[in-house]
Amino acid sequence: MAVKSRFVFLLPLAVVLILIAVFGKRLLDVAGGEDPRLLKSVLLDTPMPDMDLAALPGRFKTMPDDGLATADLKGQVSLVNVWGSWCVACLAEHPMLVEIEKSGAVPIHGIDWRDTPEAANAWLARHGDPYARIGLDPRSHTAIALGVTGAPESFLVDANGVIRYKYIGPITPEVWSSTLQPMIAQLEQEAAKP
């Protein structure tokens, strides 16, 4: 007892050291490039939410049947990109999407979020249209159903229509080659298995 009480005065110091360790780890994580605003999606490994989005009227690139519904995402691995013509980061990301589309690696579907058809069409005509299908989400119903907090956000959807990965922010060449591309290859292998 006497020995114990002699060291009781060290207890507050121990508590402070533990707190420093906890907060310090978080600070180092953030300093190491982890974005503190990133929210882990609770939707990983859940099916894409029910949606049946209207097509972009007067679209620059004409499609036989456009719009984006949940059923359209079955049968093939795809990348669903939430964007808007008002979104500056989407513009930064756009050349990468155009390149991905050219490479034929994966079909990219667009959810045009809180946008007007006029602005969206003008934007696509100017910067290129890498999207297979485009669905309009003017009142954020699908964006909220997807837990979207800002644009751009991209969802990697497997052949069964299940969300397998969510990337927040512009897809950069590094993100594409180090994360998305290998994941797509893996998901395609999965889909090829009977």
Add this chain to the structure above:
Amino acid sequence: MNVVALAFVALFAVNAMAVEPNERLADPALEARARDVSQALRCVVCQNETIDESNAELAKDMRMLVRERIAAGDSNQEVLDYMVARYGDFVLLKPRFNGETIVLWLGPLLLFGAGAAAVLRRVRKASDHAPTVAPLSDAEQKELAALSGTAPPERPS
């Protein structure tokens, strides 16, 4: 001075309510519930405001969605669950009581309990060690009596 006061009133009027008149539900009871739910939900764009206070466009759309679901007959809890299923517990301003938040909820109570126990033990120990006072001896009694001029108390011998 009046102008300043008015400016203040206008400022706080705007801050107090981001809900725009055209968003409100016609039924005051449903609207009150929508306000309650909105005040429990975090604006995921600004992160430290409720969607009820926020002027962000996504917060506005979330408010509209809350109202649509309430008007469609969802309970407050169902609306909150819908949001949590999509944005996680983070979307709630008041954390839920579960495995991840148990330290948050019970930590202060535990610390208080530990502190109270420590104080109690110390107080008890102190009273155990209080010096016991021996009764005065006969000689002391006599001396005391001589000093105070009173007769020493009778004692059975």
